[in-house]
Amino acid sequence: MTTALNFDPIRLPKECEDLRKEVRAFIKQEIAAGTWDPSAVGRDEAFNYDFSRKVGEKGWIGLTWPKKYGGHERTFLERYVVTEEFRVANAPTRVFFTADRQSGPTLLKYANEDIKMDILPRICRGECCFGIGMSEPGSGSDLFAASTKATKVDGGWLINGSKIWTSNAHRADYLIAIFRTSPPTRENRRHGLTSFLVDMKNTKGITCNPIIQLSGLHEFNEVVFEDAFMPDAHLLGEKDGAWKQATSELAYERSGPERFLETFQVMIELVRVLGEKPDARGAEGLGRLVAQLHTLRRMSVSVNGMLQAGKEPVVEGSVVKDLGTIWEQKLPHKVREIAAFVEPEDTANRVAFEEQLAFATTIAPKLTIQGGTTEVLRGIIAAGLGLRGR
Amino acid sequence: MSDSDSIVAETAARIFADLADPQTVNAAKDQAWKAPLWSALEENGLTLAWVPDDLGGTGASLADGFEVISVAGRFAAPVPVMETLLAGWLLTQGRIASPAGMMTLAPMRPKDRITLGGDGMLTGRARGIPFAGDAAHVAVLAHGPKGAVVALAETKSARIAETRGIAGNTVFELTFDKAKPLQVADAPAGFSQETLMLMGATVRSLASAGALAAILDISVRYAGERVAFEKTISKFQAVQHNLARLAGESAAASAVATSAADAISSAVTLAAPGIYLEAASARIRTAEAATEGSAIAHQVHGAIGYTKEHILHRYTQRLLTWRDDFGNESQWAVDLGTKVAAAGADELWPLVASR
Numbered sequence: 218m219t220t221a222l223n224f225d226p227i228r229l230p231k232e233c234e235d236l237r238k239e240v241r242a243f244i245k246q247e248i249a250a251g252t253w254d255p256s257a258v259g260r261d262e263a264f265n266y267d268f269s270r271k272v273g274e275k276g277w278i279g280l281t282w283p284k285k286y287g288g289h290e291r292t293f294l295e296r297y298v299v300t301e302e303f304r305v306a307n308a309p310t311r312v313f314f315t316a317d318r319q320s321g322p323t324l325l326k327y328a329n330e331d332i333k334m335d336i337l338p339r340i341c342r343g344e345c346c347f348g349i350g351m352s353e354p355g356s357g358s359d360l361f362a363a364s365t366k367a368t369k370v371d372g373g374w375l376i377n378g379s380k381i382w383t384s385n386a387h388r389a390d391y392l393i394a395i396f397r398t399s400p401p402t403r404e405n406r407r408h409g410l411t412s413f414l415v416d417m418k419n420t421k422g423i424t425c426n427p428i429i430q431l432s433g434l435h436e437f438n439e440v441v442f443e444d445a446f447m448p449d450a451h452l453l454g455e456k457d458g459a460w461k462q463a464t465s466e467l468a469y470e471r472s473g474p475e476r477f478l479e480t481f482q483v484m485i486e487l488v489r490v491l492g493e494k495p496d497a498r499g500a501e502g503l504g505r506l507v508a509q510l511h512t513l514r515r516m517s518v519s520v521n522g523m524l525q526a527g528k529e530p531v532v533e534g535s536v537v538k539d540l541g542t543i544w545e546q547k548l549p550h551k552v553r554e555i556a557a558f559v560e561p562e563d564t565a566n567r568v569a570f571e572e573q574l575a576f577a578t579t580i581a582p583k584l585t586i587q588g589g590t591t592e593v594l595r596g597i598i599a600a601g602l603g604l605r606g607r
Numbered sequence: 608m609s610d611s612d613s614i615v616a617e618t619a620a621r622i623f624a625d626l627a628d629p630q631t632v633n634a635a636k637d638q639a640w641k642a643p644l645w646s647a648l649e650e651n652g653l654t655l656a657w658v659p660d661d662l663g664g665t666g667a668s669l670a671d672g673f674e675v676i677s678v679a680g681r682f683a684a685p686v687p688v689m690e691t692l693l694a695g696w697l698l699t700q701g702r703i704a705s706p707a708g709m710m711t712l713a714p715m716r717p718k719d720r721i722t723l724g725g726d727g728m729l730t731g732r733a734r735g736i737p738f739a740g741d742a743a744h745v746a747v748l749a750h751g752p753k754g755a756v757v758a759l760a761e762t763k764s765a766r767i768a769e770t771r772g773i774a775g776n777t778v779f780e781l782t783f784d785k786a787k788p789l790q791v792a793d794a795p796a797g798f799s800q801e802t803l804m805l806m807g808a809t810v811r812s813l814a815s816a817g818a819l820a821a822i823l824d825i826s827v828r829y830a831g832e833r834v835a836f837e838k839t840i841s842k843f844q845a846v847q848h849n850l851a852r853l854a855g856e857s858a859a860a861s862a863v864a865t866s867a868a869d870a871i872s873s874a875v876t877l878a879a880p881g882i883y884l885e886a887a888s889a890r891i892r893t894a895e896a897a898t899e900g901s902a903i904a905h906q907v908h909g910a911i912g913y914t915k916e917h918i919l920h921r922y923t924q925r926l927l928t929w930r931d932d933f934g935n936e937s938q939w940a941v942d943l944g945t946k947v948a949a950a951g952a953d954e955l956w957p958l959v960a961s962r
């Protein structure tokens with residue numbers, strides 16, 4: 218018996234590499250057409266509906282979902298390839314990213330047929346943006362302290378309270394949010410929260426207040442609910458049982474390439490700045506980063522192989538996110554040190570490098586907070602080691 | 608490559624568990640455990656798994672041999688099973704038959720150089736060679752007048768000096784001073800000292816991943832037993848998080864090493880594209896994990912882990928020493944970084960994504 222985790226050396230099959238070629242060709246063509254500039258930083262064009270519709274037409278949203286709902290019944294590994302190529306190219310995927318990664322799969326599992334037939338095809342066409350309403354002013358890591366209340370009324374529920382840090386809420390068509398439908402019980406403090414589909418465009422009583430991040434970007438918001446009405450059909454899954462539904466979502470959310478590639482542009486610029494023949498110091502720094510990146514990617518591909526095999530690799534996903542986010546967070550700092558002795562006149566690429574470095578340094582703090590903090594992840598891993606309850 | 612998939616791995620694990628239980632070996636007053644352990648490994652064909660039948664081995668697959676190495680790492684193998692496997696593999700490159708018994712190999716550092724003179728004699732120095740006191744034979748990669756050669760020599764044909772490994776364990780320095788090898792053959796075209804370093808680095812990476820898995824087990828178990836402030840230390844969040852970090856280092860090491868071994872097992876040649884990235888990364892990342900992981904495991908154990916009596920050091924000393932074999936992580940990183948830089952920024956992502 219061993220407590221160590223197993224990451225089988227999954228290889229991407231040929232269809233993935235064929236798909237990768239198609240995706241790269243598409244990206245190249247779109248960049249050439251000026252749809253976005255892969256080296257631009259700190260911009261809000263990530264919400265690009267023209268682009269997301271084109272991606273939808275290509276059939277690259279909802280890749281793994283049933284055809285009946287607009288999906289393509291392809292594999293998680295194919296989805297992995299599309300995700301990583303878009304991420305590395307800095308493609309403006311914000312419209313569909315969250316819906317494709319986690320909201321769609323949640324709807325597939327818990328929404329009724331009418332909702333699935335209505336919303337999923339729109340997601341697949343790149344027309345429908347989702348956000349996630351979990352955190353509240355009094356509830357972050359401690360998700361089960363959420364207090365925004367759902368009160369039963371005829372035909373549905375009235376919501377009162379507020380969500381915070383809600384990414385995309387200012388653009389989103391829908392949120393998937395958790396609200397309190399019952400108090401927690403003495404035996405189970407996680408009891409009493411219920412998942413709902415929130416129609417952001419057609420519901421009275423919802424106000425979205427922007428919150429500007431220290432980077433200057435507007436990505437997240439405060440969302441205030443005042444007697445906002447949710448029809449019964451929008452209750453997802455089991456009343457009071459949102460905690461049971463959260464786990465499988467986490468495996469999707471935590472193991473993807475976006476969990477170590479958010480600052481990757483700065484590494485590309487580092488290679489440019491170092492030039493073709495770096496000294497030993499530069500070469501060693503770069504070599505270590507490449508080895509670490511390769512390791513993370515092999516782990517992440519392996520977890521996606523587990524998802525494809527129908528497993529729920531929650532602990533493995535948490536390990537990837539813990540190691541991956543710490544790596545991408547440290548990356549700009551390491552890159553800065555590695556490049557310290559490279560003189561500006563050595564290279565024409567210094568400006569681009571410094572821009573990427575400043576941006577990556579600015580966004581670095583959030584990487585180990587969003588989607589579950591380092592400490593929360595280590596708690597999950599410790600539970601996986603049998604050191605504590607989940 | 609999970610344990611249950613492979614009969615070879617099961618056999619190896621059974622032999623080590625029966626005959627080389629780390630606790631027993633650590634407490635033993637003499638070396639009486641050594642001969643039965645070695646014969647069991649040898650009789651089951653594990654030590655020459657990478658040598659074909661006609662050259663005296665059992666002709667198992669590369670993948671099977673790698674399984675044995677994982678297990679050897681997990682048990683901090685106190686006999687030269689990995690070295691003999693590698694030595695047999697090296698001799699096979701020159702189609703030299705492998706002798707029975709323990710072997711070691713040289714060189715194990717990228718910059719150590721052994722030459723074969725026109726007179727057919729070996730000259731040169733190899734540092735950090737383990738088990739030179741036990742192994743009757745040494746497989747040598749030497750630079751001959753016309754290129755790389757593989758040689759089989761008696762270990763005693765070299766001058767053997769006992770030295771301390773970085774973690775305090777014994778390793779040897781072998782000096783060949785016009786030593787006469789038993790046999791010599793040309794290495795295949797394209798086979799060089801780098802090729803040996805690449806294979807050796809992958810072997811040590813896999814063994815390191817095995818040893819990291821073991822110290823994770825040992826540390827988790829200990830944390831559940833040791834009581835401080837009226838509870839088991841496993842209840843302290845700081846300890847839990849240390850163990851979670853150790854689990855992460857162990858997972859990273861295992862993922863990258865298993866991947867490299869798998870890449871080599873399914874490649875036609877070690878010069879195939881991508882093998883270099885896999886092996887170099889495995890060496891670099893497992894060595895980093897060894898540094899981090901050993902420190903965490905010791906921290907969790909407190910003073911007891913710092914004793915001869917406790918088995919922890921059997922793993923951590925090997926982990927730290929193995930970092931230096933077949934190129935240390937800094938040397939590999941310089942080499943990998945140099946190659947990546949030469950290929951240029953636009954090739955960075957395609958390289959990573961190609962695996």
Ligand SMILES: Cc1cc2nc3c(=O)[nH]c(=O)nc-3n(C[C@H](O)[C@H](O)[C@H](O)COP(=O)(O)OP(=O)(O)OC[C@H]3O[C@@H](n4cnc5c(N)ncnc54)[C@H](O)[C@@H]3O)c2cc1C
Binds near residue numbers: 356586592593
């Ligand atoms: C860029 C960004 C985007 C986000 N987008 C969304 C979104 O779309 N939807 C959404 O719902 N939320 C979103 N979040 C919120 C995010 O999920 C929370 O920030 C996160 O869960 C942490 O909660 P908190 O900020 O309240 O910190 P807290 O929970 O207050 O934590 C503060 C510190 O205490 C530590 N801590 C807390 N509890 C423990 C414990 N038990 N043991 C040890 N340490 C502990 C934490 O690890 C952290 O270091 C986003 C956050 C960011 C930064």
